[in-house]
Structures are given as structure tokens and as C-alpha cells.
Amino acid sequence: MDLFEYQGKQYFSRFGIAVSPGDIADSVDQAVAVAERVGYPVVIKAQVKVGGRGKAGGVKLANDAEEVRFHAGNILGLDIKGHIVHRVWVERSSDIAKEYYASFTLDRPNKSHLGMLSAQGGVEIEVVAEENPDAISFLSIDPVRGLDLATARKWVDEAQLDEVAQEQAAELLVKLYECYTKGDCDLAEINPLILTPDNKVHALDAKVTLDENAAFRHPEWEEFRATETEDPREKMAKEKGLNYIGLDGTVGIIANGAGLAMSTLDVVNQVGGTAANFLDIGGGANADVMASALEVINADPKVKAIFVNIFGGITRVDEVAKGVLEALKRVSISSPIVLRLDGTNAVEGRAILAPHVSDTLITEPTMLDAARRAVELANA
């Protein structure tokens, strides 16, 4: 789950990482109230989960209440690359002497954590990595040992951060690492991390991605979830506990297992169709899950045919078959369903469906045959 900048800053604060004083506002009046409280000048920043908001007019400086009113009024409701701004973050403007970059993420090939630190922050790190790779100091961290202050001190020196910033930066990096690990982040990034003219180091931006698998030990993440703006199809799927991603095509896809679901998308594409979604009903899906999946797909008006591709392992095909019949009882499915069923209890599953096979409930022996049939029906 990606956090908004303001949520990332609030998350940082919990781990003692210095951020600019500020608050969130979803109306012009509220923005003014925050500005009055934190003191002028303030920066008003659009809260969207997409880059390039500055260029789109989503970040403005305001010196008094009137300017806050003007800019907040313009930014709220702004459409930035398809993302509508519902909230702005208003914070005290900082004077900047230097801009750095700092982040932690998982280094998958090396099975360790990767810290990245650069004295050249404020620009996209990918650009720095390409044009001046030596400007980034990489630190590989053993997940068992973690990051201590002594190592962080050496690191800030290697990265050639200004001497007046080094001690504060080292302390902040240890806190950021703690936020990254104890806070279960996939990514914790500060760009820019700034040094002010009066020699203070703090985070001017926050980019945090949380590991959903760790949600069980973070009840506090509920508040972040509440603000997630989602495709209505995805929202419905999530409420039913399904792993769904909305796409633009006409063939609704239901498969068990992420790999098979991805592969189903590929095969539909190869035989001339387009997928309306990715939907993995997961391992061990029962009749109820299958029925919910069909309901979610059925709610998508673009869908013209549904391809159910099941290879039972932990999932039992007879359960899937029961789910299809259950769903047909519960809701009227408007598109024809093409099924391909194999694996655990496939014979039982096919037998359950056999008496119900019709023009709108079709079974095919292989994945490729089923894809062709579904695409044919969708394109008809």
C-alpha cells in the first residue's frame, strides 16, 4: 500500500524523524487554519499518489491567508494525471541550503536491505543513478544485524554529506531504518532530505510503501486504508477478499493463483482478446469465494465473456464448480462463462457442472481452447 506524502510524514514522525510542521486540509478554510497555526510562509502541496505534481501546479508557496485561499482553492479538485486532489498538505516553508536523498528498500537478489544515500537530492534518483552513479552511496545491510549509529556515521561521510549535517543525518538514518523495518515498509524514501541554512536536517518529502502482508501487526494502518481511492471494481473485490486489478478489456478473468491468472491474461491477449481484469481467487478458494468473484466480474459493464481458468492444487475443483452454480443462483450473470477445470478433484468438478452446461455455461478441455472460445464470444 502506497501512502500519501502526509501519511508518510505522519508515519516518519512516529519514529522520531524530523519533518516540517504542518497538517492536512480538505477544504480552503481548513488550509487557512493550518497555515495560521504553523506560521507563514507555507507550502501547499497536493496529495496525490503520482509524480510530477509540481509541474501540474500542485505545489504552491503562500505568504498570507489570502494566498492560501487562492492556491488551496485552485489545487483542491485539480486533476493531476487522472488523480483528483481531495486533500492538501500545508506546512511551514523551509529555507534550503542543501538537498540530499535517502532511502531503504529490500535488495531481493542479495536477500539483504539496501540503503541509498546521496548528496545530490531533490531530483529523481533514477536520473542521478543514470547520469552520475558515483553520487549515490549504497549500503548493504544484514537484516539480522540491522543498522547501527557507527555504521551510519561512516556512511554519511562516504556519501559526502556536508560535515555540519553528518551527525544529524546519521541519527536520522538510523531512525529511518527503524521506520522501514519495525514499520514494515517495502520502501521508505526521503527526497529531498534537507539541510537548512541554520544547520538543521529534516525530511521535506516522504514516500512510503507498506507491506500488506504485515497488516496483521499494524492495526494503525486502518486509517491509511480509509483514504485509499480505488477503482470501484477493485473496492468491491477487496471487500470480498479477492485479489483483483481492473483493466480495460472485454474478457473477464478468474483464475486460481497469481501465475496462472497472469498467464491467462497473456493467452487471452495472444488469441486476439483483451482482459478486463486480473483476478486471482487464491489457494483454497471455496464455493463462496468463486461466487463472489463472478459477482465482481459481472458488475463490470465492459465484460462480454468470462473465462474461468482453474488448475486445482490447494483449490478443489469441485468447490469451484459448486461456486459457479451458487453464483448463478445468487445473481443473474449477464455474460457467457467459459470454464477450463483441471487438477485436484477435476473429475468431480466437471461432473457437478455437466447437467448445467448450455450456451452460456461452456466447458473447454484446455486453457488455449477456453481462451479462444471466450475471446470469440467477447468479440461476437
Next chain:
Amino acid sequence: MAIFVDENTKVLVQGLTGGQGRFHGLRNRDYGTKIVGGVTPGKGGEDVDGIPVFNSVKEAVAATGATASFIVVPPKFAPAAILEAAEGGIAFIVCITEGIPAHDEAVTYNRLVEEYPHVRLLGPNCPGIISPGKCNIGITAGDIALPGGPVGIVSRSGTLTYQALHELSQQGIGQTTCVGIGGDPVPGTNFIDCLAAFEADPETKAVMMIGEIGGSEEERAAEWIKTNMTKPVVSYIAGVTAPAGRKMGHAGAIISGSKGTAQAKMDALAAAGVHVCLNPTEAGEKMVEIVKAL
């Protein structure tokens, strides 16, 4: 021969008394796997359909001589179960648990490497391993596999593993071992581990490798194949049509920027001399062709 597990492998099931543990544990036993015991703290002395249950891995190993463990416990408990297995003397651990936090996986993996360097972990979040006719640990439906070789399979995705087994078995092509390495960011066993084992196994004559978007394991495997692999490899990479920036189910399956795309992986594999196929059926057909020409 087979890799990692065979007819002599004695297996414990950690979580045998749970619903999933019981279902798959008994199914594995029905397949012929030597399931010698279960482990559930507090339930020592009980039995599951005749299989004795122990309080700890250590007790179970002492009583049964088990060398492998099949872990079927919730994500919260899985890291501790993995370390308990290693500490208890298990050499080969299969963990099918899905949904373990990435940081827990990273810590567990590194503790295993440092404290128990001879232990191999398969997974987490994997379908397991099957050496057809000999041993099946995990959730694969045994009847879709065909004993006798000569093909080895290694796959990052569960259901695609079954698909691959099915495609080959339908054509009468058997498998030596089929390993599902799982789709999580920190897998205990990777492509290269399996490719190296297949390369060293005299009965394996060709390898099918199934990858997916995200990470760079396929690219690393391609590098390894280029310099080390003498046996033919057929690959299929899922997710050609996956959009960037969206996690496709598996925690590891995400295209970030231009990295981790199916195309980049296919290009790397093709450059290493691998037969790159566009869907599982095509991969199956290609393998049939290769095996017939052996």
C-alpha cells in the same frame, strides 16, 4: 534419480493438526511420501489418522529420524516454525505459507544462512516439491505428475507449475523432480539452485523453467545457464500483458519502471540459448519435441 527429495525422504508436517495440514499431509502420504510425524505444540501424543504428533521438531526428529519438514502454519508463526525445523535437525524445509511479511522473510533467510548453512529452505509461499512416484511434499496434485523423467521443472508460480506438469504428462513425458520455488521476494531456494541440481542429476535430460514478472532472478538464471548449463532449457515467463506498477498477486510480481518486465527476462533467456515460449502449451510442445529428439 531425483533432486532434493526421493523415496527415502522422511517427512514431518508442522501444522498437521490444522485443516490444511491434515488435508495435504494425508494426501502426500496417500501419494506414497513417507510422512513420519506431525508437530503441533501442545498436541504431542495425539495422532492424525495414525500419524504420531509431537510437541516439537526436536522430539519428532529423535523419534522418527525425519530429514525433511513440510510447514503449513499461518504467516504469523511460519518464521519461527522454519527456524525450529532447522534447529531441530531438519535438512530440507518446505514452507507453503503465503503472506509472511517481507522483513520476517529476510531475517529468517539470513539467520538460516548464518546459523544453519546446510539447511535448504524451499519457499515460503510455494507449492512444494514432487519427485514423481517417490515423494510429494506440498500441495501439488500428485496424479498430474508422471514418474520416470527425463524432465526437471522449476517454477516461481504454483498453478503454472501444475499447468507445466499437466502439459508434459498429457504428452507422456515424465518428470524427475518438479520444484515450485514460490513467488515471494526472499525465496529460500532460487532458480540457480535448482538448475544446478538438475544439471548434476544424470536422469534429468532437459529442464523447464517457469518465471514471472518482477525481480531479476530470471536474468540471473540466464547468466548462469549461459556459462554452466549443458542440458536444454525451455522457459515460459508469465505476465507479458501485466501493467507496470501493479502487484500481480505475488508479493514479488511487480514491474517497477522498466525493470522486471517479462520481455526483458525473455530476451535474457533467449540470449543464453534457452528456448523461450509464449504460453504454457507452447512450452509443453517445445519440450515434447526436445525429449523426442534426445
